[in-house]
Amino acid sequence: MTDEVRRIVKEHGRLPVDVDSLPADADLYEAGMTSHASVNVMLALEDSFDLEFPDHMLTRDAFESISAISAALGQLLHQEAA
Amino acid sequence: MPLRVGVDLVPVARVEETIHAHADRYLNRIYTERELGDCRTETGVNPERLAARFAAKEATMKVLRPAGEGIPWKSIGVRREPAGWVELDLSGRAAELAEDAGVAHLALSLTHEGEMAAAVVVAELYPKEEET
Numbered sequence: 001m002t003d004e005v006r007r008i009v010k011e012h013g014r015l016p017v018d019v020d021s022l023p024a025d026a027d028l029y030e031a032g033m034t035s036h037a038s039v040n041v042m043l044a045l046e047d048s049f050d051l052e053f054p055d056h057m058l059t060r061d062a063f064e065s066i067s068a069i070s071a072a073l074g075q076l077l078h079q080e081a082a
Numbered sequence: 083m084p085l086r087v088g089v090d091l092v093p094v095a096r097v098e099e100t101i102h103a104h105a106d107r108y109l110n111r112i113y114t115e116r117e118l119g120d121c122r123t124e125t126g127v128n129p130e131r132l133a134a135r136f137a138a139k140e141a142t143m144k145v146l147r148p149a150g151e152g153i154p155w156k157s158i159g160v161r162r163e164p165a166g167w168v169e170l171d172l173s174g175r176a177a178e179l180a181e182d183a184g185v186a187h188l189a190l191s192l193t194h195e196g197e198m199a200a201a202v203v204v205a206e207l208y209p210k211e212e213e214t
Contacts, residue, residue, distance in 0.1 A: 014096070034092075034096075035090075035136075035140050036092055036096050036097070036100070036136055037096070039100065039108070039111075039112060039155075040096075040099075040100055040103070040104075043100070043103070043104045043107060043108060043111075046107075055152065055154035056152050056154075057152060058152045058154065058155070059150060059151060059152035060150050060152075061150045062152070
């Protein structure tokens with residue numbers, strides 16, 4: 001899952017740095033991701049994983065890093081499977 | 083009265099790209115019906131106006147200071163008055179945060195020129211009662 005999240009962040013996050021070189025816990029906002037780019041990342045994640053982020057999960061923290069996004073996705077997928 | 087100020091800048095091209103990539107799903111997740119109505123033209127939705135409204139949402143979040151908490155994008159809405167100026171409509175969690183912060187009044191200004199759109203939000207807060 002983390003590899004797919006990284007691919008989507010790379011493609012849609014419009015970061016001014018090489019996403020492949022970022023540690024999974026690196027702060028994406030500090031690396032240059034804007035709020036609008038985070039919306040693009042969210043929509044692309046929804047397409048890729050066929051799910052929808054509820055409003056309460058659309059937080060700065062949830063999209064702060066590749067590992068945070070993966071954790072949020074894992075939580076959503078777990079809820080859908082339950 | 084104490085004040086808070088928020089400002090944000092959005093490249094119009096980013097909004098155009100997202101409309102192209104995600105169309106209605108992007109529009110309906112982020113913007114209120116009122117905002118979409120105000121941005122609609124004979125040729126479709128106007129990306130400059132949308133970019134300015136996205137900037138307004140971000141500028142308002144800077145004023146509300148949610149500290150990592152998620153605020154639904156549509157709980158911050160821009161309303162264009164018939165005479166041309168714009169006002170903010172807060173609902174749900176955004177309205178609660180404004181109340182908690184003691185916001186008495188909010189003022190908004192939008193602009194877009196060429197490739198960029200920007201918004202400034204000023205919040206006037208009720209003065210806190212001094213402890214005795």
